[in-house]
Amino acid sequence: MSVSPRPPPPRSPGFLPRPGSRIPYGFAPCPSQIFEYNGSAVVAMVGKNCFAIASDRRLGVQLQTIATDFQRVFKIHDKLYIGLSGLATDAQTLYQRLVFRHKLYQLREERDMKPETFASLVSALLYEKRFGPYFCQPVIAGLGDDDVPFICTMDFIGAKELAKDFVVSGTASESLYGACESMYKPNMEPDELFETISQALSSSVDRDCLSGWGGYVLIVTPTEVREHVIKTRMD
């Protein structure tokens, strides 16, 4: 996925924008642009007995910004969070479906889902829709047995990628990879982890025109959860 928008492709004869219409390219999103339709950036990092998960707050329709307080990181239970980048409508629907499955699991098994189990569930759910997928890339972060931090990401059809340090997704993913790789250190305490992930997120989204307008950072330790809203370039 490219970070900067491509130049407008040649117009097809079937759709011409009416004068004064607000669609810059004059087209519905085609498959290769679907992940860039709303713009998003999500990142998760592992620290010492804690993890951090962060996202940008912009919701756009191609070049137009619609909202600057859009939620992309959702809670599944006290020690498990999922961030969903990609198409916003799919992110919301997928989140609702996952909460539904988790609530039933909680009622049946009388316990919370472990992060690894949840990741397998998300992967299975995404692959079920292999030929008509949800256009989302999830980032899953949680504290497992004995409060060991767990993070993973997967592509939109459920190919899991586990990592020990950090995972990224969204339109700003390439910048995020670079920023995280250079700023990350293992075994950071929660405060240092917060600084690192905030810096990584804001420097990456500042280079991506489709994500930004502030950041939302969550630091989760075995005893508490801290939410922060950070300021980035508001454009």
Added chain:
Amino acid sequence: MGDSQYSFSLTTFSPSGKLVQIEHALTAVGSGQTSLGIKAANGVVIATEKKLPSILVDETSVQKIQALTPNIGVVYSGMGPDFRVLVRKSRKQAQQYYRLYKEHIPVTQLVRETAAVMQEFTQSGGVRPFGVSLLIAGYDDNGPQLYQVDPSGSYFSWKASAMGKNVSNAKTFLEKRYTEDMELDDAIHTAILTLKEGYEGQISSNNIEIGILRADREFKVLSPAEIKDFLEEVE
């Protein structure tokens, strides 16, 4: 299911509020060969008589105790063919759970799903209830467990239980002999003694079957040689 003329349920209420088909199914169970199970502090044992109709039957081909998953085993009293159908369905459910969550199914969940299958057959068109009661033994994160599932679909957790022809004598014997902190080897001896109590004829390593679960959580059906060793310890 079946002919449209038999698309109603054959299991219907009697005026006294009983489901007579289930009562008859329980009678079928009650005339089956005795089986029993004991939950010890560090494992579970299940055992059954294996009386064959003739000495010409190859006893190694008859397997009354089966594994449902590597850490869950089951024994029955009643109709063998009905048992095979339930084993097949339960194994499939256990594998579906694993495919979804990449986690082995907890014993309670498998028991619940098996019981749900048995209940379905008391409320569907054109089918009859299963003529078996099952004793499901498992060892998972909640420790050793023993469950009995009846043809009606009701299930109970037991510390020790028996089913089949000799059920009342066996249960009385177990009530006297059972202690909370029994070790698995004591439980195996008790199981053998209980079977011996009601056995018509001479008990030997070829005409009983024993399945055990130790703390290593691997379900194992004992070989005739191993049963012989336990028998000798008991004598």
